Amino acid sequence: MQDKNADAPLLEVRDLQIGATAYPPGEKPRPIEIVKGVSFTLESGKVLGLIGESGAGKSTIGLSPLAYGRGGVTITGGEVLLDGVDILKLGKAGTRALRGARVCYVSQSAAASFNPAHKLGDQVIEATVRHGLMSRSEAKKRAVELFDILGLPEPESFGNRYPHQVSGGQLQRAMTAMALCSKPELIVFDEPTTALDVTTQIDVLAAIKTAIAKTGTAALYITHDLAVVAQVSDDIMVLRNGETVEYGPVQQIIEKPEAEYTRDLVNVRAIRHKEAAEQSDHFFEMKNISAAYGATPVLFDVSLHVPKGQTLAIVGESGSGKSTLARVATGLLPPSAGSVSFDGQQLSAALKKRSREELRRLQLIYQMADTAMNPRQTVGRIIGRAVSFYEGLRGSARRNRVNELLEQIEMGSGFYDRYPAELSGGQKQRVAIARALAARPELIICDEPTSALDPLVADGILKLLLQLQREEQLSYVFITHDIAIVRAIADSVAVMHKGRLVRFGPKSEALNPPFDDYTDLLLNSVPEMKIGWLEQVLASRKISSADH
Template sequence: MDKPLKTDNRPLLQVRDLRIGATAYPPGEPPRKIEIVKGVSFDLERGKVLGLIGESGAGKSTIGLAALAYGRGGVKITGGRVLLDGEDILGLGRRGIRGVRGARVCYVSQSAAASFNPAHRLMDQVIEATLRHGLATADEARARAVRLFGLLGLPEPETFGNRFPHQVSGGQLQRAMTAMALCPEPELIVFDEPTTALDVTTQIDVLAAIKSAIEQTGTAALYITHDLAVVAQVADDIMVLRHGETVEHADTRKIIENPDEDYTRDLVNVRAVRHTEAAEQSDRFFEMVGINAAYGPTPVLHDVSLHVPRGQTLAIVGESGSGKSTLARVATGLLAPNTGDVRFDGETLPPQLKHRTREQLRRMQMIYQMADTAMNPRQTVGQIIGRPLRFYEGLRGAGQRRRVGELLDQIEMGQGFIDRYPAELSGGQKQRVAIARALAAKPDLIICDEPTSALDPLVADGILKLLTGLQRERGLSYIFITHDIAIVRAIADSVAVMHRGRLVRFGPKSEALSPPFDAYTDLLLKSVPEMRLGWLEEVLSTRQIESADN
């Protein structure tokens, strides 16, 4: 084990030539060793935040977990040093590392919902690690937790911990997880995509809470994300990673205002897609009229009416729980409305999927948010895309394989992927396969339910370019469900803003995204992170002024 580095002003965390590997098991081939992280080095001082940014597979989370001396999912740290306050934690035994995790180094994951036990109250879970490591008495730990709940802007801090996880919102649960990480008073916290799964309005509150907590506690942090605009609001320095290697490492202002590397410049200037809205939008190729819908006794949609012209894109935007995806379920017949009609090309569709004809089903397809869960992992790409070809066109054998190859060419992947399994594809490739599966039915309308929200910006941009190109070539109509206003500006002809099951704004993009705004649309537009320093503080200041005025 390395001796602590001899210096009074040494950084809290020193990573030196870190190498991390894994074993790949390709179907039909012998196992092979792969290197995920290739000699990464950096320092992190006390009270500072280092942002780790890059696309999927860049090694961000793998490096973050190495700060806990942990390799996830068969990943193994194969070389280098991770020094915490001068001590190489990679050389600690099992007992030694248990004393580090949850005490000196804590971890905040992307999905707080998956990290809390639904059967236990929040307070018991927030103070658990603090008590287990003997860092405070039960009364002291509870007092710390209540203080942190207040610091993180959680409602009724004194009693908030009495709630169960299902009794709070996603944003509140994410802040509760941050409180859990801060409660042991650690030296370092690893934030792994802590706001990626949140709506932009909720993301602002969580970002502000995290930044404030770090400043007031003096804890150092690694902040892992694929969103450069987000990390620019909280990080002192940013390290850009790609394929397990460092592309660029500098202070935040340098990275966002004057990057040296082409890849970094691509990240800064992402969203190259630009779509000019159609001048004429009166055509009602697809229409939903007076839709009211409920889940059991709970009303979800309230008198929603909107339409999509042929060959155009309607973006439906709003936060979680606004009714966006429920509207898609009604459109596809997965949820029958209580009242209202769904009309397609002049024809009123049966409200339930099982009563729709094969032709009606063929003409309307859907692309889901999580391509992973929408595919059978035991089927090859050829089988996944081939299924609708067999169902709608009766294609089998060589004819089916030939058509699958054509579709793979259309989505710019190529026929070499036809025999691969989903596990062998990147996130962007999986989403392209999902698009090819939808295209296989030769639809007229495709409903895209957050198809890029789980993707890195550059990969997402490629998917948007593909979709807009296919629209031009084939005259496709899209309903694009999203909470990302940048995507709305990039691809939409018309915009529908949903809030608590109601349509609060609908019309051509140029009108819907121009003032005067209703209060909710104004909040939504102001919550989209901008790639500049000080943006978060400006937004919070504006909110405080508006709150005081009201």
């Protein structure tokens, strides 16, 4: 390796071009461009945030310093210079020596990246020892130092635990320790906090920021959340359709964005739904609900209600009982105590005992539209089955009703014969909404329907739901961990924690002080588009996160 020019950046990407091959049904394979001439530089000790919606090319570009193309993509042009040397010309042996030593990668899902059969400490030091960068004892010492820097409990013995013995946030930090162990020059963080609760996300963000500052490594931080990347980055590159939209210092990007698309990202979630003044109506009610999975109790005496035509947002972190409450409401999990009623009429506890009319009145929209659809069925058939079941329509009458629903979700009849694989994430979620609307329901339970979507796409779904509510007088129970969504669409709010209802009432009351400690922690953990926000939150926390 040649000597590095002291004035040269650690990483310089010049005119990067990345392509793949598309295989359209019934057509000849054709080449497609994924990344179209992107350039940037990164100095040692600095962090560059790569932000954009799904398909923007963030992860594809982020993996280029590893000379790696995931999912069949190929780097077709440009240069990726590390310390002045083009790593794309290193060959197989050169890139093997690079990965895990000089350039490391932290993925979105730490749980999928660790072997459950081996202790964390052994896995954290494995690449460092294999590359011959340190002896086993030196690597172990380095790992303990990193566990301490990253705020992990009992650093000396933390490595003796297995993956299943730590929380999601701790596992994500252990993965960061794995990446830092070899003393790399560059780390690629690929959405490292997206799968975490907001309260846990703060701890992991803070740990990453501290580790970068103390070790002096450079980092690429990939995300679709501008507020998150603003807390850890020095510069931000906004990407769309494989091209650079805007590139500059964090302050300029979030305070004075030049491109219209960047301004849209900065102003996302500007929806402001005014809560209903009267909320005493108990159109839909869950009363004194307790529930268990086998012998394990998960809900404890929960009571809440939703007035007709209004939205109740149920908020809380993973394990709080939000989705279990939805399962009880829909009859998928009969409660061990309590009742569910519509307009004063009690619903059967178990799904199989509910009448078609009871099923029609209450519909569910799942978090992952992908897994809720048969990939071998067209959009018309997916929605049409619900139309036939609830309205008994066949033939042209059924097709007309499906097209009517497609118009209602702002897609149109042109999507009738398409398959799920031909739809974007937002379009799939709209089809899921149309399928629920096919029953002409009175209440829809929305179980995190926008959490897998990019912010701008999610905003479109929220606006659609509010529009449908106005047109159809629909009631919603909206399950989420995103306080910004709660502020945007809710009339009333229920805060869940460890299976219990800790706060319930109109949005204006539930989201304003005085707060219980947990609600205060939850509300203060939502990233804001403001430089220094992370440090302010950590300094003002009243209670430590359950992740510790």
